[in-house]
Amino acid sequence: MSVLRLHRVTFRREGKEILHGVDFTVEAGEHWAMLGPNGAGKSTVLGFCGAVTHPTTGSVHVLGHELGRVELQALRRQIGHVNPRHPLRSPLTVGQVVLTGITGTVETPNRWEPTAAERARAHELIDLLGLGPRIDDRWPTLSQGERGRTLIARALIAGPRLLLLDEPSTGLDVAAREQLLDTIAMLPRTHPGLTSVLVTHHLEELPETTTHALILAGGRVLASGPATEVLTSANISAAFRHEIEVEHRDGRWSARTARPAASRR
Template sequence: MLSMHSQTEPTQIDPSQTDPDWLIDFRGVELRRGGRTLVGPIDWQVELDERWVIIGPNGAGKTSLVRMASAEEFPSAGVAYLMGERLGRTDMRDLRAAIGISSAAVQHRIPDHERVDDLVISAGYAVLGRWREEYQDMDFSRAHDILAQVGATHLKERQWGTLSEGEKKRVILARALMSNPELLILDEPSAGMDLGGREDLVGYLGDLALDADAPAIVMITHHVEEIPYGFTHAMVLDEGTVVAKGLINSVLTSQNLSRAFHQDIQVDRIGERYFARRVR
């Protein structure tokens, strides 16, 4: 699963071209708002079979970075390609159709009265809830299977507004997977879950990460304990800049996290999972 493309110097590539194996190709990318740089400049490439975690403190630029990676924002500077298409020279709506997103921003757009099964199955039409679309038996079967995989089958007839925060996270993840995306972006997927729910979800995401047919995955988190097994790469951000990026074992170190969080952090690895604590 691991490849050498992460070691390629991006400046060697002509700005008018990108590597066909890269779903994300950012070179010198920045996002600025109100005269302030939120993130960048960043060079970052993500291949078809890679699973990335992005970690850092509040305000580090994690969400700003993945908003560009999910075709929600144009970069203020640099060269950015998604799925081989250069941002600014292609229809962003077509790109979004190939990207599955699980985030609080998506959650906030959903009306309270929408049924869970309608939310999931309608993802294929990029709408929130069913309207007049016609669905086939295979659509219903896929929606049922995905809800079962994320442990949410029992929620399928519930209304969105009646769900707990943890239950909403499961449903949004199922919706993100329904469209069979090329790239899956997870913005704090286990936030709001209790310990049992978090561990169930981490286990499912770990199995997904090891699935050769699964999409490339980019996940934001504040906590190394939430990183599933099977993730291959990591990026540590602080104040909009990269502290470290590359293969996960070389990036998730005590030294790098201490730099990012501005305190002495001890990182331990137990099996395939990471744990962090402050050194006193």
């Protein structure tokens, strides 16, 4: 079954067309990467995926429901969203932050108490993501990498069918980035029914479990399909308007400025 389907989608903001006839389909169990330069339309497309933005024209189906013909709150409860710019202001503990994934709120709601089963599930996910020793540590004291893994646990606790990761490696050093990518890479094994879409600017930030890719440029789909067919030097160079050499080794991608032929000798 298709988890996401965008058909001839356009989007206008303040009279300007941002997206132009976007088409792509994500099937259950696939793990997509969405790449493109700043202003390509990635955030807008992710808004469709998360059922928070409606198209100007065209149709968007999320988890089998067409936007505009479905009760949005119920649909959103089936979607996990990881945003490193999580707007939490209170000094909640790791455990408390994860539990807010059940209520779908940033802060803990007044007079709400999780059940014993919900607490146990939170502990299970926190342990799974390597944060067991930090469960009682408070949000302001966490490193950016620890916050990222906490937010993944928060997104997973409600048992979503679709996981959206919005530039999850933002602000991480190399070690923290690799820890986070290892966490994301284990999800197909620990959550085999899960489908995911990860947005990034950088090929180095793609987990080795990436199955498909969508490249956006100028509000249009430049290429989409199996990751090894889409993430090529030609496609990335065209999207970013710079000669880039893409390498795929041991399941991971890297990119650098293409060297002139003479310098390769």
